[in-house]
Amino acid sequence: MASAEQLQRVAQEQLTLAEPPSKKPESENGSSKPAATVSLMNRVGGFSWEVLDSAKTTNASTQRIDCLVVTTKAHHTTEALRQVVPRLDHQSVVLLLQNGMGIYEELQNTFYSSSANGKYNAPFFLQGTTTHGCYRSHPFxxxxxxxxxxxxxxxxxxxxxxxxTSPTLNSSVRTLLDQLYTLPLGVRWESTFQLQARLWKKLAVNACINPLTAHFDCLNGALLDDVSCTSLIHALCTESSAIIQHHLGLIWDQKARGQWSSTDELAHIDVPLLQSQFTPDALVSQVQLVCQQTASNVSSMRQDMRAGRSTEINYINGYVVTLATRYNLPCSTHRQILQWFR
Ligand SMILES: NC(=O)C1=CN([C@@H]2O[C@H](COP(=O)(O)OP(=O)(O)OC[C@H]3O[C@@H](n4cnc5c(N)ncnc54)[C@H](OP(=O)(O)O)[C@@H]3O)[C@@H](O)[C@H]2O)C=CC1
Ligand SMILES: CC(C)(CO)C(=O)C(=O)O
Structure with a gap:
């Protein structure tokens, strides 16, 4: 985890830029010779960093954290946060950058429910999602x-x-965003619903590509050549579509009941237009597009499976199943897929 609290202190990490993976036959999101190497230190003044490792907790810092960017895998996030919870307060900003969904809720329930640390002490969470691809070639x-x-x-x-309504919080979020904007990562702020729609789309796509490529041990592009895979993609998207549409429908009802004032961003959201982006056909087209765009990728779940690591399945198909159970909607294909990983 990178703490952005003392941004002027220098770290020696290097960011290496490589050719896009599509130019390679089979890459782990790009594993051949890098195209360029640049120092983060020169570009953004460097990030302060600490190694957060359970073996070294006796030497761990107790300094308050203003802004924290969490880039762990979904299933490691709660344990990773546990180490720094005492250093976060209600003015700290925590940006979660995991694939999948349900992590924010898990953190709230684990650390900030009324029975735990108390809501009053919860940091201010942001969520993010990325279409960049990167991997660690060696430490740092x-x-x-x-x-x-x-x-x-x-x-x-x-x-x-x-x-x-909080100028202090607004200024902390601005500090974090200003640092992120200096990076060549195409960082953009989105309204709550635009971002949530983006996360839903990514979840629906990942719920097809990741488990299927891991189970059938194939590249992303190969899914489109196999008739049993394409029929599974249709089944998964049909189930995801009903669940997402239902979820959006609940929001529509809340809006209709006047739960938000006219100044709220939600008052301007066109829910039926949003729902049209989540029909089964729209989701299947989205999966096909990503399979084509990342045809030569080894999906992250396939990489994890090959390396004998645990996967993010519980936060991808597992999250879809959780919502289906909550809404009492059919979800047998996602359930079947979850069984493959048990
Ligand atoms: N890589 C990519 O191209 C993309 C990744 N994502 C998503 O981003 C997230 C991160 O992915 P990625 O960077 O590939 O994952 P990695 O496994 O490469 O990196 C995760 C990092 O988290 C650290 N970590 C794990 N547990 C703890 C802990 N308890 N305390 C502190 N640090 C911990 C790991 O440290 P250590 O190595 O020491 O265990 C490692 O540095 C995932 O949700 C992924 O799906 C999304 C889009 C693209
Ligand atoms: C988009 C996709 C499927 C690219 O491989 C991905 O997000 C992943 O591998 O986790």
Whole structure:
């Protein structure tokens, strides 16, 4: 985890830029010779960093953290945060950058429910999602294998409202964003619902490509050549579509009941237009597009599976199943896929 609290202190990490993975036959999101090497230190003044490692907790810092960017895998996030929870307060800003969904809720329930640390002490969470691709070639060296964008916003409307009404918080979020904007990562701020729609789309796509490529041990592009894979993609997207549409429908009802004032961003959201982006056909087209665009990629779940690591399945298909159970909607294909990983 990188702490952005003392941005002028210098770290020696290097960011390595490589050719896009599509130019290679089979890459782990780009594993051949890097195209360029640049020092983060020269470009952004350097990030302060600490190694957070359970073996060294006795020497761990107790200094308050202003801004924290969490880039762990979804299933490691709660344990990673546990080490720094005492250093976060209600004015700290924490940006979550995991694939999948449900992590924000898990953190709230684990650390900040009324029975735990108390809501009053919760830091201000932001969520983000990226289409960049990168991997670590060796310690402190990251290969930037695929160019994309990075979208950041608030996880729910309550957070958006809190941000609007707290100048201190607003200034902390601005500090973090200003640092992120200096990076060549195409960072953009999005309204709550634009970001949530983006996260839903990514979840629906990842719920097809990741488990299927891991299970059938194939490249992303190969999914489109196999008839059993394409029929699974249709089944998964049909189930995801009903669940997402239902979820959006609930928001539509809340809006209709006047739960938000006219100044809220949600008052301007066109829910039926949003819903049209989540039909089964729209989701299948999105999966096909990503399979084509990342045809020569080894998906992150396939990489994890090959390396004998745990996967993010519980935060991808597992999250879809959790919502289906909550809404009492059919979800047998996602359930079947979850069984493959048990
Ligand atoms: N890599 C990519 O191209 C993309 C990744 N993502 C998503 O971003 C997230 C991160 O992915 P990625 O960077 O590839 O994952 P990695 O596994 O490469 O990196 C995760 C980092 O988290 C650290 N970590 C794990 N547990 C802890 C802990 N308890 N305390 C502190 N640090 C910890 C790991 O440290 P250590 O190595 O020491 O264990 C490692 O440095 C995932 O959700 C992924 O799906 C999304 C889009 C693209
Ligand atoms: C988009 C995709 C499927 C690219 O490989 C990905 O996000 C992943 O591998 O986790």
């Amino acid at each position: 060296h990251v290969v930037h294998a695929g160019q994309g964008g990075l979208w950041v916003g608030t996880p729910d409307i309550e957070s958006a409202q809190r941000l609007d």
